[in-house]
Amino acid sequence: MIVGAWNYPLQLVLAPLVAAIAAGNAAVVKPSELAPATSGALAKFLPLYLDERVFAVIEGGVDTATELLVARWDHIFYTGGERVAKIIAMAAAQHLTPTTLELGGKSPVVVDNHSLATAKRLVYAKFMNAGQTCVAPDYILCIGDASALVGRLGQAINSFYGKEPLTHPDFGRIASRQHFDRLLAMLEQGEVVFGGEYDEETLRIAPTIMRNVDLEATVMTEEIFGPILPVIEVQSFEEALEFIARRPSPLAAYLMSESPRLQSIFSDRVRAGSIVHNAPLTQMVIPTLPFGGVGASGMGSYHGKHGFDRLSQMRPELNKTTVVDTLSAIYPPYSWAKRKIIDRLL
Known part of the structure; x- marks a missing residue:
């Protein structure tokens, strides 16, 4: 069963579905009810191109998903948040059903290079789809004075x-009123130094840069998943690493630095679903790279052949004739000659 997400409601259903088809599976797709237009389109068009006896689309909300989870599945593939993932994992455990959980978390960016190119790459990665991307940079740890970087971020925006x-x-706009209100509350949890405007009628929030945020508030304890980017100053690279280590493992971690030494240390010491240097978000579009989380950011990976492997059973098969019993050398009783043969085999 594939349980889809609302932020990329088409792509995050079709990608695991393609992997399932390639691996020879039947599949039931439950699109997100928070993206009703896409859910309806999937229910309408998938049966036109795929045999609905093998690939079914079931629309509905929480009640539908709850009922589906009672059934015995070979695999459950879920993209979304940690709270629902725990419910799915508990339901799957009743039948020892394997799961792939693609979650999120607060993907950090450590910035050692304050150039305009750095700012442009961060702005692109953060504010695409109005920040509603699971591997979008969640917050910046800027080594040293952040004033120049903040200015360049505003210039890039x-x-x-x-x-x-x-x-x-x-x-883009925020997907629902619920998430819009959640993000507005975050704007009160620090100093808005760029942006901050919003339109309640269209559910849009301008790209926003914040400083002096409350590290204990939701803006720094929950995944933002919107167009708000906190910038936090740290005095050293070591302080940035310690800051990240004190928090749950994110889906991605980014370093903006040209130093091979810092890149090597970052890769060795940061635990995340993926590590990317100087090109945030681009790991998503490279099919040879596995995509998945670790710890609180999920389990299992897919994309390209990794999806095929994830949704396949790796089943060994062995065939040996009995016409000539070549295994007789390992049967007891064990004479000195048999022991020598076994030693050679091992």
């Missing part, structure tokens, strides 16, 4: 989305 991003055609 203006160059991408203009002076009025709330009306820019390339900047």
Whole structure:
């Protein structure tokens, strides 16, 4: 069974579905009810191209998902948040059903290179889809004074989305009123130094940079999943690593630095679903790289052949003739000659 997400409601259903088909599986797809237009389109069009006796689409909300979880599945593939993932894992445990849980977390960015190119890459990765991407940078740990970096981040936002991003055609809206209200509350948990505008009618929040955030507030304890980017100053690379280590393992961790030494240390010491240097978000589109989390950010990985392997049973098969019993040398009783033969075999 594939339980889809609402932030990329088409891609995050089709990617595991393709892996399931490639591995020779039947599949039941339960799209997210928070993206009703896409859910309806999947229910309408998938049966036109795939045999609905083998690939079924079942629409519905929490009650539907709960009923589906009672059934015995060969595998459950879920993309979403940690709270629902725990419910799915508990239901799967009743039948010892394997799961792939693609979650999220607070993906950190450590910045040692404060250049405009760094700022542009961070702005692109953070504010694509209005920040509603599971591997979007969640917060920045800036080594040293962050003033120059913040200025360049604002410059990059203006160059991408203009002076009025709330009306820019390339900047998205928040998916639901519930998430919109959750994000507005975060704007009160620190100093807004860029952006902060919002439109309640269209559920849009402008790309926002924050400083002096409350490290104990939800903006720093829960995944933001929206167009709000806190910037936190740290005095050293070591302090940044310790900051990350004190928090649950994220789906991705990013380092913006040209130093091979720092890159090597970052890769060795940071526990995350993926480690990326200087190119945040781009790991998602490289099919040869496995995509998945670790710890609180999920379990199992897919994309490309990794999805095929994940949704396949690796079943060994052995065939040996009995016409000539070549195994007789290992049967007891064990003479000195047999022991020598066994020693050679081992």
